[in-house]
Amino acid sequence: MSYLTPTFRHPDLPVNNLGYTKADYEGALSTLCAGCGHDSISGSIVRAAHELSIEPHKIAKLSGIGCSSKTPTYFLGNSHGFNSVHGRMPSVVTGAALANRDLLYMGVSGDGDTASIGMGQFAHIARRNLNMVYIVMNNGCYGLTKGQDSATADEGSASKKGDPNPFNSIDLCATALQMGATLVARSFSGDKDQLVPLIKAAISHRGFAFIDVVSPCVTFNNNPASTKSYEFVRDHAEATGTIDFVPMGKEITAEYEAGSSHEVTLHDGSSLQLHKLAETHDPLNRRSAINTIEDYRESGNILTGLIYMDESSRDLHDTLETSERALNQLGEADLCPGNDQLRKINASLR
Amino acid sequence: MKPLASVNDLVIKFANVNGTGSASANNMFAKALFRMGLPVAPKNIFPSNIQGLPTWYEVRVSEKGYLGRRGGVDIALSVNPQSMAQDIQEVEPGGYFVYDNTKPLDLRLLRDDVSIIGIPLTRICNEEYKDPRQRQLFKNVIYVGALAALLDMDFEVLTGLVEDQFKGKDRLIQPNIHALELGHDWARNHLECPLGVRVEAREGPRDSILLDGNTALGLGAIYGGATVAAWYPITPSTSVVDAFEKYCKRLRVDPETGRRNYAIVQAEDELAAIGMVIGASWNGARAFTATSGPGISLMSEFLGLAYFAEIPTVLFNVQRAGPSTGMPTRTQQSDVLSCAYASHGDTKQVLLFPSTPRECFDLGAKSLDLAERLQTPIILMTDLDLGMNDHISSPLEWDDAREFDRGKVMTAEELEAGKEFGRYLDVDGDGICYRTYPGTHATRGSFFTRGTSRDEFAIYTEKGEEYEKNMLRLMRKWDTIPEHLPAPEIIESDQDTDAAVLYYGTSEASSREALDYLADDGIYLDAMRVRAFPFSHIVREFIEKHERVYVIEQNRDAQLRTLLMTELGLAPDQLKPVLSFDGNPISARNIRKQIRRYQEGGDITPFHRENIAIRGAGDSA
Numbered sequence: 001m002s003y004l005t006p007t008f009r010h011p012d013l014p015v016n017n018l019g020y021t022k023a024d025y026e027g028a029l030s031t032l033c034a035g036c037g038h039d040s041i042s043g044s045i046v047r048a049a050h051e052l053s054i055e056p057h058k059i060a061k062l063s064g065i066g067c068s069s070k071t072p073t074y075f076l077g078n079s080h081g082f083n084s085v086h087g088r089m090p091s092v093v094t095g096a097a098l099a100n101r102d103l104l105y106m107g108v109s110g111d112g113d114t115a116s117i118g119m120g121q122f123a124h125i126a127r128r129n130l131n132m133v134y135i136v137m138n139n140g141c142y143g144l145t146k147g148q149d150s151a152t153a154d155e156g157s158a159s160k161k162g163d164p165n166p167f168n169s170i171d172l173c174a175t176a177l178q179m180g181a182t183l184v185a186r187s188f189s190g191d192k193d194q195l196v197p198l199i200k201a202a203i204s205h206r207g208f209a210f211i212d213v214v215s216p217c218v219t220f221n222n223n224p225a226s227t228k229s230y231e232f233v234r235d236h237a238e239a240t241g242t243i244d245f246v247p248m249g250k251e252i253t254a255e256y257e258a259g260s261s262h263e264v265t266l267h268d269g270s271s272l273q274l275h276k277l278a279e280t281h282d283p284l285n286r287r288s289a290i291n292t293i294e295d296y297r298e299s300g301n302i303l304t305g306l307i308y309m310d311e312s313s314r315d316l317h318d319t320l321e322t323s324e325r326a327l328n329q330l331g332e333a334d335l336c337p338g339n340d341q342l343r344k345i346n347a348s349l350r
Numbered sequence: 351m352k353p354l355a356s357v358n359d360l361v362i363k364f365a366n367v368n369g370t371g372s373a374s375a376n377n378m379f380a381k382a383l384f385r386m387g388l389p390v391a392p393k394n395i396f397p398s399n400i401q402g403l404p405t406w407y408e409v410r411v412s413e414k415g416y417l418g419r420r421g422g423v424d425i426a427l428s429v430n431p432q433s434m435a436q437d438i439q440e441v442e443p444g445g446y447f448v449y450d451n452t453k454p455l456d457l458r459l460l461r462d463d464v465s466i467i468g469i470p471l472t473r474i475c476n477e478e479y480k481d482p483r484q485r486q487l488f489k490n491v492i493y494v495g496a497l498a499a500l501l502d503m504d505f506e507v508l509t510g511l512v513e514d515q516f517k518g519k520d521r522l523i524q525p526n527i528h529a530l531e532l533g534h535d536w537a538r539n540h541l542e543c544p545l546g547v548r549v550e551a552r553e554g555p556r557d558s559i560l561l562d563g564n565t566a567l568g569l570g571a572i573y574g575g576a577t578v579a580a581w582y583p584i585t586p587s588t589s590v591v592d593a594f595e596k597y598c599k600r601l602r603v604d605p606e607t608g609r610r611n612y613a614i615v616q617a618e619d620e621l622a623a624i625g626m627v628i629g630a631s632w633n634g635a636r637a638f639t640a641t642s643g644p645g646i647s648l649m650s651e652f653l654g655l656a657y658f659a660e661i662p663t664v665l666f667n668v669q670r671a672g673p674s675t676g677m678p679t680r681t682q683q684s685d686v687l688s689c690a691y692a693s694h695g696d697t698k699q700v701l702l703f704p705s706t707p708r709e710c711f712d713l714g715a716k717s718l719d720l721a722e723r724l725q726t727p728i729i730l731m732t733d734l735d736l737g738m739n740d741h742i743s744s745p746l747e748w749d750d751a752r753e754f755d756r757g758k759v760m761t762a763e764e765l766e767a768g769k770e771f772g773r774y775l776d777v778d779g780d781g782i783c784y785r786t787y788p789g790t791h792a793t794r795g796s797f798f799t800r801g802t803s804r805d806e807f808a809i810y811t812e813k814g815e816e817y818e819k820n821m822l823r824l825m826r827k828w829d830t831i832p833e834h835l836p837a838p839e840i841i842e843s844d845q846d847t848d849a850a851v852l853y854y855g856t857s858e859a860s861s862r863e864a865l866d867y868l869a870d871d872g873i874y875l876d877a878m879r880v881r882a883f884p885f886s887h888i889v890r891e892f893i894e895k896h897e898r899v900y901v902i903e904q905n906r907d908a909q910l911r912t913l914l915m916t917e918l919g920l921a922p923d924q925l926k927p928v929l930s931f932d933g934n935p936i937s938a939r940n941i942r943k944q945i946r947r948y949q950e951g952g953d954i955t956p957f958h959r960e961n962i963a964i965r966g967a968g969d970s971a
Binding site for chain 2: 056057058073077078079080081082083084085088092093094095096097100103120121123124128317320322323324327328332335338341342345349350
């Protein structure tokens, strides 16, 4: 890592539709280890938000506890952030999203924070289909406490300490699918070309959008016997296909071979171009998605890309039929029924 | 044997089997007395079970207006053979035991100092009804009809109640009135009516209402502007959110769009419930959760976060008997310490202690103001007795000119004008800092909320002096909190005295009654009702003015006494515990007995285990 904050900005730095440069979406200097995959993911979040022209302060970023949960400090510095307690970000973001449906909710968590201590809340936030982006920076180990295996460490994988993990690993994409997530993707911190469009798709999706990003821990879990090392992931990652994110109103210019391309329209009018899909996999079919994950798991490879998406997803606000105006915008006149109503209630209690 | 005789002064206890529909009939009985203008206090004593176990319903009528539990039973109405032996034993000498004599009474149960009155309830039902469910349900209505004759109640009041209760389901009215008549006529034709213990209608305060504390809390949350309720079902708090939802459906749905100006989430557990409340409050909505003891334990971690990160959080704790699962359907005030110091590290939490449904409504609404004004959790401490039993209460009122107090929130305009913003910067010297809602301003006022140490501008730091400065500011805030909280109430004795009682929450009614009895005994006591923690300076001054203060509580460990000693630095000798913790609401007779024992020098015996047992022995003596 660098200990100097660069303050010089090129005057011709590209601006987005709102006139913001990418620097307006950056955060404080990272204190993670040099080469940490998490920093690349932060960079992808910055790029996606900038390119989508989202007002930086209209995003709320929330996390739990752990290395990954520290990252919201390192991106989107003009957004409110909330570093909650270990494994409990889902409940905090649920409350936040209920209070104000007009912000974009970006949740960041780790494999310990999600697959162990936070497994219960993770399952239920997926089930409620909260409208948010939920990114797990997945390195298979506990960094802050010096490298213990996490629940996503593959069976037989060994961290720097050298003991192979004896337990079955939890596949968070499979879990998210099973629990009702309406967008499920997996990517690799080192593959921004894939990750940035996935984050954009997740942002534009209405409902619970989950991205499991394999993000090697350079300090404790980047050794040859680890299945979450840079080398292993590079050698074993297989994409479902590439995707292009096309913002609303923008002409699709890329050309694809007939039959290999598939367009998906998102709630906000933007669209996804999916192409070169694996023949057996249809990302709009949940059953097919689950099968594909299992197939790859058996073969020892890592499936990346968009795994599943429900185009007609209904989020929690739809289900609860909450007011179109954000609940935190309602005042006395909307909320307080007044003394006349109370008189009627009193009368019914006599 | 001289049968008990009284007018408008009685305790009647119904012994039923749970799941048989007795609750609604018993409620009807209590409400009829209320409509006759009589001070009435019903208590539901029920098992943690759905069907088949004994359940009781105790109704007290007191001309003098005593609404706490008196202790003792004048009339037992027994339709449950399982508990009959116990039920007949509880009757006061000279009292009455009314039972279903379709089957003969076990002669071993007979008492010669109690009037035994048989009514063939099952036989009457079986002759009248063919359907088994009807037989079961109407049996309850029939005994209410019979009691109306035995106690000389206004029969028209009962029929009027049935008409009101089944408004909209009119076909149910006549069968219920018929069942009442069956019981009423049978009693009048076969028994000497009325009994020595009876009632007479009075011109009671006509504006009073009969309401349970949980419903009042749900309404308080609506009037206080709560929009997000997150909760996990747990007895005895469940009906808080039930009431919130019921009235929200009526009062908070936009008539034009049909959309809801509220969101209720049944969370996966109590941790998630309070997490959602914290998230919503952080984001500028008013939110609350309701729970009971086990939920408090689970919420502790989050309560520490809300304390340290200074996020408004409203929590209604309807206490039940602990520890652990304890007695889930019995009442206690035993979470005082675990709430006051909820969470690890140096944490302190604000507590409110309502005593009546009206106060549940008022403080329920006020807690939402307080949480935002003080930017910290507000834990409203009620209990099963207040929450789940109907109480006579003054009517609920709302000042339509009242505005929500949103506390210190910096606006986009202020930020734009260049006003300095530091989330933990104490600009007013009261320890309470300005916050911003997420999304307020494009480039100013965003900050990072965290449970880790940080500086005045919310930047992460591990510098000891910054940490200490923040913790001392939190203490400064703590010291300014009492002025925002409801003040204690003081009732001075007519006579000079160096002794006093101190009570809180649902111990109020029984304590006030016990004070009258003690005055009859020549023992005069000043009284204070504590309504909030941290304690007002008035609490300290009151205690210091007295040589002895009896602290009346419904727990084993004298928890409020401990809190008083710890927080005010008082000598243990000055505070004498008066305790009841058998799961029943504390009774006036019990309080009187314990204080008399102290006054007679009974407190100089060593503090043995047996003594604790006697002190907490409920109502048996």
